[in-house]
Amino acid sequence: MNTKNRIHISIILFLSILFQFSSLSANPEEQRPPTDANIFGHVIDAESGEHLPFVNLLIKGTRIGTITDATGHYILTNLPPGKHTLIAQSMGYARTEKEFEAIEDRTFEVDVKLIPTGINLDEVVLTSSPTASGFRYQPDAVFLGEKLQRRSEPSFGEMLNGQPGVAMRSFGSAPARPVIRGMDGDRILILENGERMGDISETSADHAISLDPLVASRLEVVRGPASLLYGSSALGGVINLMTTDIPDQWDRGLTGVVSGQGATMNNMGAGFGRLTYGHDTWATTARFAMRQSGNITTPEGVLPQTSMNNMDGAVGWGINRENLTGGLSLSMFNQTFEIPEEIEDEDESIEVRARRLSFQGRFGSNLNGNFFDKAQWRFNASHFFQQEIEIEYNEDGTVDEDIELEYDQYALSSTLTLQHKPRGIFARGAMGLSFLGQTLDVGGDEAYTPGERRFSIAAFTFQEVPLSNMLRLQFGVRLDFQNSKALSNVMFPNIDLTRNKMNYSGSVGLNYRPIEGLEIGGQFARSHRNPMVEELFADGAHLGAGVYEIGNPDLKDEIGHGGDLFLRYKRGIVELELATFVNDFANYIVFQPTGLVDDNSGYPVFEYMEGSAILYGGEFSAALQLAPGVTFQTGVDLVQGRRTFDDAPNENLPFIPPVRFNNQIEYDFERAWVGANLMMVTKQDKVAPDEDITDGYTLLGFQAGYRLNFNGRHVLILRVENALDNKYRDHLSRIEDRNFVMPGRNISLAYRWFF
Structure with a gap:
């Protein structure tokens, strides 16, 4: 029996069981x-x-x-x-x-x-539901307030690393990016305030997310396919980075926040400030963030070429009237960071310089129609520019800089969502249109791909049907049309290729709440991903990544069929969550080493190949209140990934995270808290051909914090990471051959003042 048949049988069995529960709970009078x-x-x-x-x-x-x-x-x-x-x-x-x-x-x-109270959005993950109904069909998480402050790190990859199902792709601190259930890059969609960011962080391991973590006021993570709402690039999950650059809630008069952060491992210093002036129906806000760090220190010494420098600023305006809410914002991000690629040559280094300008808007209105009663329109128009520069330090003290690779991209991402009133068997639902257009020009001495002009337009619907007071059904469908055209440059002067693709995504899910505190949810989804320009047309040495890449213009769209099932229990002193998943992919694109070395660059040759693949695994987490203020948390996550062949043995997929165990204990006595955490990571020997095996390791950390209410609210957080200064190598590290160990002991201090 093949994988797809097994998935179809599982879907039928799962639906049959839950619909049987529905019949029991919907008709208790028969008993x-x-x-x-x-x-x-x-x-x-x-x-x-x-x-x-x-x-x-x-x-x-x-x-x-x-x-x-x-x-x-x-x-x-x-x-x-x-x-x-x-x-x-x-x-x-x-x-x-x-x-x-x-x-x-x-x-x-x-x-x-x-009596209306307003919806408490602290626990509602807006990214996974356009109606904010609060019913979940796949595992998700939300971080805000102090919970977010405690995770303050130089990058979003480091912030989320260790969360159930979330790991980190590491290539130094700056380009560290989240990995969800073994998938990263263009299979994990990074949003800013619900829209695509317009940067190129998904295209390569040496590209960074163009937003400083100090700026985020809320962070949402959806584990599992989300193509229904977001289209291509959401096969593995979605991470939504939310800011208050467009104020949505405010107090009358002047309010603000100031924060600072320092770390010993890389001599990092960072600061952030925001001021907001609120009136009865409008508010304005402005913010600025700055971060600077030196090279990473490991137990074996300094890891050269891992420094970074960020500046991030924005101004925004918000309005809140009886029939109109929303606002506009303008933001700027500027970043410079080094890539640890030419470490052995002290006379050479590689530096990435990037900047992004973004104009965002969000407007919502109550409608007077008989069917649609709410509308929201969002957009993000951006310009992103990045250069990868090879720097040579000459004996006479002069410095030569060569622009090896240059990206210049204009992008527009926009979504219109209409909510309709409950009608017939349907609860509140949503219908919408989304548009994505981008033009990417690629230049430089070693441009290894052509540019690309791409646009897509989609229509979607998201519906929920209450089957009883315990069981709810969700379903939806999305139609996407995409047009992409390769743009010529100096290295690809004669290229003239165009792709037109129509695709669809869909999902069906169930949410079952048989008793107070217990929630069971499941979803089966069809998702898709359009190949990136690198995967289609690459043919050259990629300086920042240290590889020679070969694309394939005949690659097809990736198609995924997958299922998620989770159970969450929260009652009294106990909180549990168990989640499992399986994803079966057709035309799964793998960045495969060929075993060859390019003669001119000396880089290993990698080729983009497609085939069938399956990823499966799960996560378990638990929290137990041992005594007033004392909480113990534990968790484990695992994922397996295999390429499947009809006429050959299956192979492991590359860059699959090893099994991880997390344990944490904390004592919170209102004004302050202290705690310790222990992460144990197993050896990863289930590797792809020509991929290195990495040993297991254990990391011990400590954390303490103090809260003070005086002229506002003050929070001080002290953390010690890798307290034993253990040497370890991360299996997801993209530093060549993984020969360099990860960061050593780090002591960080963070302060935030709300006024």
Whole structure:
């Protein structure tokens, strides 16, 4: 039986089991003796008087429940005679309890009014739901506030490394990028405020994300395919970096935040400041961030050519009126960092210089239509420019600089989303249009690809159907059209190739909440990815990456069929989450070493090849409150990746993270906290042909923090990483041959003041 058939059988089995649960939970009266003790009524908004559809209703202390229909009405029959309490719950409203008495052979009306509270978005991952319904169909996570501050690092890859299912592609601190379930690069989509950033961080290991981590006010991670909402490049997951450059909430008058950070491992210093002035219906804001660091220090000494320098600034304006919210922002990012590629030659170095200018907007409005009642339009127009420069230090003290590679890209990413009212069997849903256009010119002495002009337009829908007060169905479909054209340059003067592709994505998921605190979710999805210009047309030495790349213009779109299943339990002193996944890919593109060496550059030759592949694995995490303020957390994640062949033995995929175990204990006594963490990483010997094996290692760390409320809120965080100064090599390191160990002991101090 082949992999795709196994996945299809699993889908049918999973849906059958959960629909059986649906029939049990939707019709509990069939399991109760007939008493003809009934109640009916409607649930309304206490302020507007509007009838509320799909509100969860439950008889306290029992499993008897239902949901209101699309008109806000309900009925419960054959109740046990006696006094009961009816519980009503809905996203954006305070939980309400109402007492009543059920009498045999009698029917009473019990109406409920719910008080609006607004939706608490702290736990709702907006990236995975355009309606913010709060129901989850695949594992996700959100970081904000102090939880985000504690993870402050020079790059987003380092910030998220160690989270369930998330590792880091390392090539020095600056270009470190998140890896989700063994997939990185163009298979993981990095967004800024819900739209594509317009940089080129996904194209190569030596390219960085063009945003300083200090700027982010909220960070969301979705593990698993998300092509339904975001199209190509979301096969493995999505990371949404959210800022407040467009203010969405503010206090009247002047408020702000100031922070600073320092680290010993690379003599890093960083600072950030933001000021916001709020009026009744509008606000303006401005921010500036700066970061500078030297070379990374390892247990074996200094790792040359790993320094970095960032500057990041923005101004923004926001509006919040009765029927219009949103605003505009203008941001600038400038970065210079070194690449550890010419380490053995002290007279040469490679430096990457990048800048990005971004103009973003977001506007939302309430509509008066009978079907659509909310609309939101987002856009991000950007200009990105990057040079990879080879620097030679001559004996006479002069310095020669050669621009080996240059990227110049203009991009526009935009999405229009319309939300519709609950209708019939459907809860609130969304329909939308998205557009992506970009023009990339590639130049320099060693331009190894042509440029590219690409645009795509897509239409999508996201729908939810409450099947009972415990079970909810989600489904959606997306149609994408993409046109791409190769652009000639000095190295590719005669290229004239055009691709037109129509593709579709879709998903179906279930969310089941049988008891309070327990949530089970699953999703099966079809996703796709369009090949990048490097994969199609590369033919030359890539200076920054240290390889000779060969593309293939006949590569097809990657197609993925995958399933996610998770269980989350949170009750009292215990919190658990278990997630599993399997993804089967057709036309999976692999950056494969050929075993050859290019004579002119001396770089190893890599070729882009396609074939079938499967990735599978899972994550487990648990948190237990041992005593008041004392919490113990543990977790493990694993992923396996294989190329599959019909007529040859299967091969391991390259750059697959090893199994990791995480343990952490913390004592939080309100004003301060102290803690320790232990990460154990196993040996990775399931490697691709010509890929190096890496040994396992253990890292010990400590953390302490202090909170002070005086003229605002102050937070001070002290961390010690790799406290034992252990030598280890990261399997995802892209430094040639992985001959250099990772950073040694690091002591960092961070301070943030909110006023």
